[in-house]
Each structure stands twice: as C-alpha cells, then as structure tokens.
Amino acid sequence: MSSRERPPEIPRERLVETTLDLVSFDTSNPPGDTREIVDWIESALTDLGLETERVATDPTKPNLLATLPGERSTTLLYSGHLDTVPYDPDGWSYDPLGERIDNRLYGRGTTDMKGGVAAMLELARTYVVADRRPPVTLAFAFVSDEEVAGDAGLQAVLDAGRLTADACVIGEPTGPLNAPSITVADKGSLWLTLEATGEAAHGSRPMLGTNAIDTLWDALETIRARLTDYPITVPAPVDPILEESIDYYGESMNEDTARRLFDQPTMADSTFTRRSMTSPRANSQIALRIAQHF
Secondary structure: OOOOOOOOOOOHHHHHHHHHHHHOOOOEOOOOOOHHHHHHHHHHHHHOOOEEEEEOOOOOOOEEEEEEOOOOOOEEEEEEEOOEOOOOHHHOOOOOOOEEEOOEEEOOOHHHHHHHHHHHHHHHHHHHHOOOOOOOEEEEEEEOOOOOOOOOOHHHHHHOOOOOOOEEEEOOOOOOOOOOOOOOOOOEEEEEEEEEEOEOOOOOOHHHOEOHHHHHHHHHHHHHHHHOOOOOOOOHHHHHHHHHHHHHHHOOOOHHHHHHHHHOOEEEEEEEEEOOOOOOEEEEEEEEEEOOOO
16 A cells, blocks of 8 residues: 555444444443453454553553554554443433434543543455555554553563663543643643641640641742743744644633733643641642643
C-alpha cells in the first residue's frame, strides 16, 4: 500500500459489535481488574496473527502490547485504557454493561474509552482481512489503571521500556458531543505536596496553638494569586494553534475565560490531610496545570 492510498474502510457494524463486546466487561476502577478484557483482546489479536506482549506489575491489571508491521519501520502508536470509572446500576436507564437502542450505544465506557479501543482493534482487523500492509508500522498499547492515575498501567509499560514510537494517537474523547475535536497536545501538570507545621492545642483552646491547616490555606491562596500574574510563553509556531483552540473553547465559554486556560497556569485538585486531631502537622497536594487541550 502506498502512502497516498486510502486505508481500508472499517465496517461500521463490526465497530459497534466490538464496542459492545468490550463494554460487557466490568472494568470499574477501583478495583480496576482488567484480566478478562485483556484475555479477550489478546485472543482477538492473536487470531489476526499479531504478536502480543503483556506487561504487568499488578497481576489484576495487565497491559497488552501488539504490533502490526507496515511498509516502513516508522511506528505510529495507538494507545487506549481499558478501565472505567465506577457506576451505580440503579442510576442507569439502560444496561451499564452495554445496550444498543436504535443508532445509539449506552454503557459505561462506550465513550471513555472502549469505543476508541474498539476502533483501534477494528483498524488492525481491517488491514489483516484486506491483506494489506499499512504504510507505517502500527503499534497498540491497551493499558490499565488510568482512571485512578495508578502506576500499574501506562507508567508500568514506560518503566519497562516497552514503548518506542515516532508518533502516538490516544483515543480519549475530547470536546462536547456536538463539536468533537482532535487534540494535538494536552495540559502538562506538576504535582506538589506542601507541608506545614503548627502547634497543637486542645480544641477548647485553639488560641493557644497554631493551626497548620490555616498556614497551608494561606500558602495556597498566595500561590493562586501569583499564578494569575505568571504568563506562559510558547514557541511562535504554537501561537496559531492556541488561537484556534481559544476560538474553539470560546463557543462553550466566553473568550476571556477560554484565553485564561492558555495564558496562565491554573491550580486545581487541592486536598488537605491532617495526621491526627492532635498532630501539629498537615499537608496539602495540589496540581498546577499548564494550558488546556489544544
């Protein structure tokens, strides 16, 4: 297949069936057990003749790698996670493990992101069935433990040094349903842990002590205020992409708010922990985010 030749078309009905097959596995995280779904995917890929490899630091959360050789060694990686956020069956009008009603699919993970994983599997199947080689080598990484930002998923694969690619497509959905987008980059994050030490005192006499949480709160407010005056600079070639992204997000929020997503870092996910009621120590975890999807 030449690089200018159109790839084979993925049959829509097969894509629907594969999505429903994947959604039928309960991979809620926690606990995040993906053994059965990985068995199913590995069997499907093996039947297609693809070589597969498992990488696991937690036996209940395996990761699966596969490769479809192309005309060139240049490698395009398709990556998707197999776990989902938990669900309450009583809160669903349809089967949370998959149901098709007319032209819609319902179920936990249909969008995030078993639909994307199904598209990757059907891409491989379509090339094999058509007896065609893709213009570049296609690699696939189906990982676990994403929804809780755990270490048993993609991080374990990276730590094992098992991923090598020239470019990557992640099937995570972006944007509102009526205006899906293709994201070329994502926000970076910096996790910080702040710890403050105060002076313990009895709850009936707080004025005799120093509340470590108050100290942390003051520090967080100071950081938040300073971030508003901290501009983000980007290379000139990125400027047009940012402006396009601001226009895109401006449709769902006012332009000033959309611009702030990219013009300055933001602080989110603040949590406080006090070791005990009588402990003089407390800590807080915060996430500093640099830019938004663009």
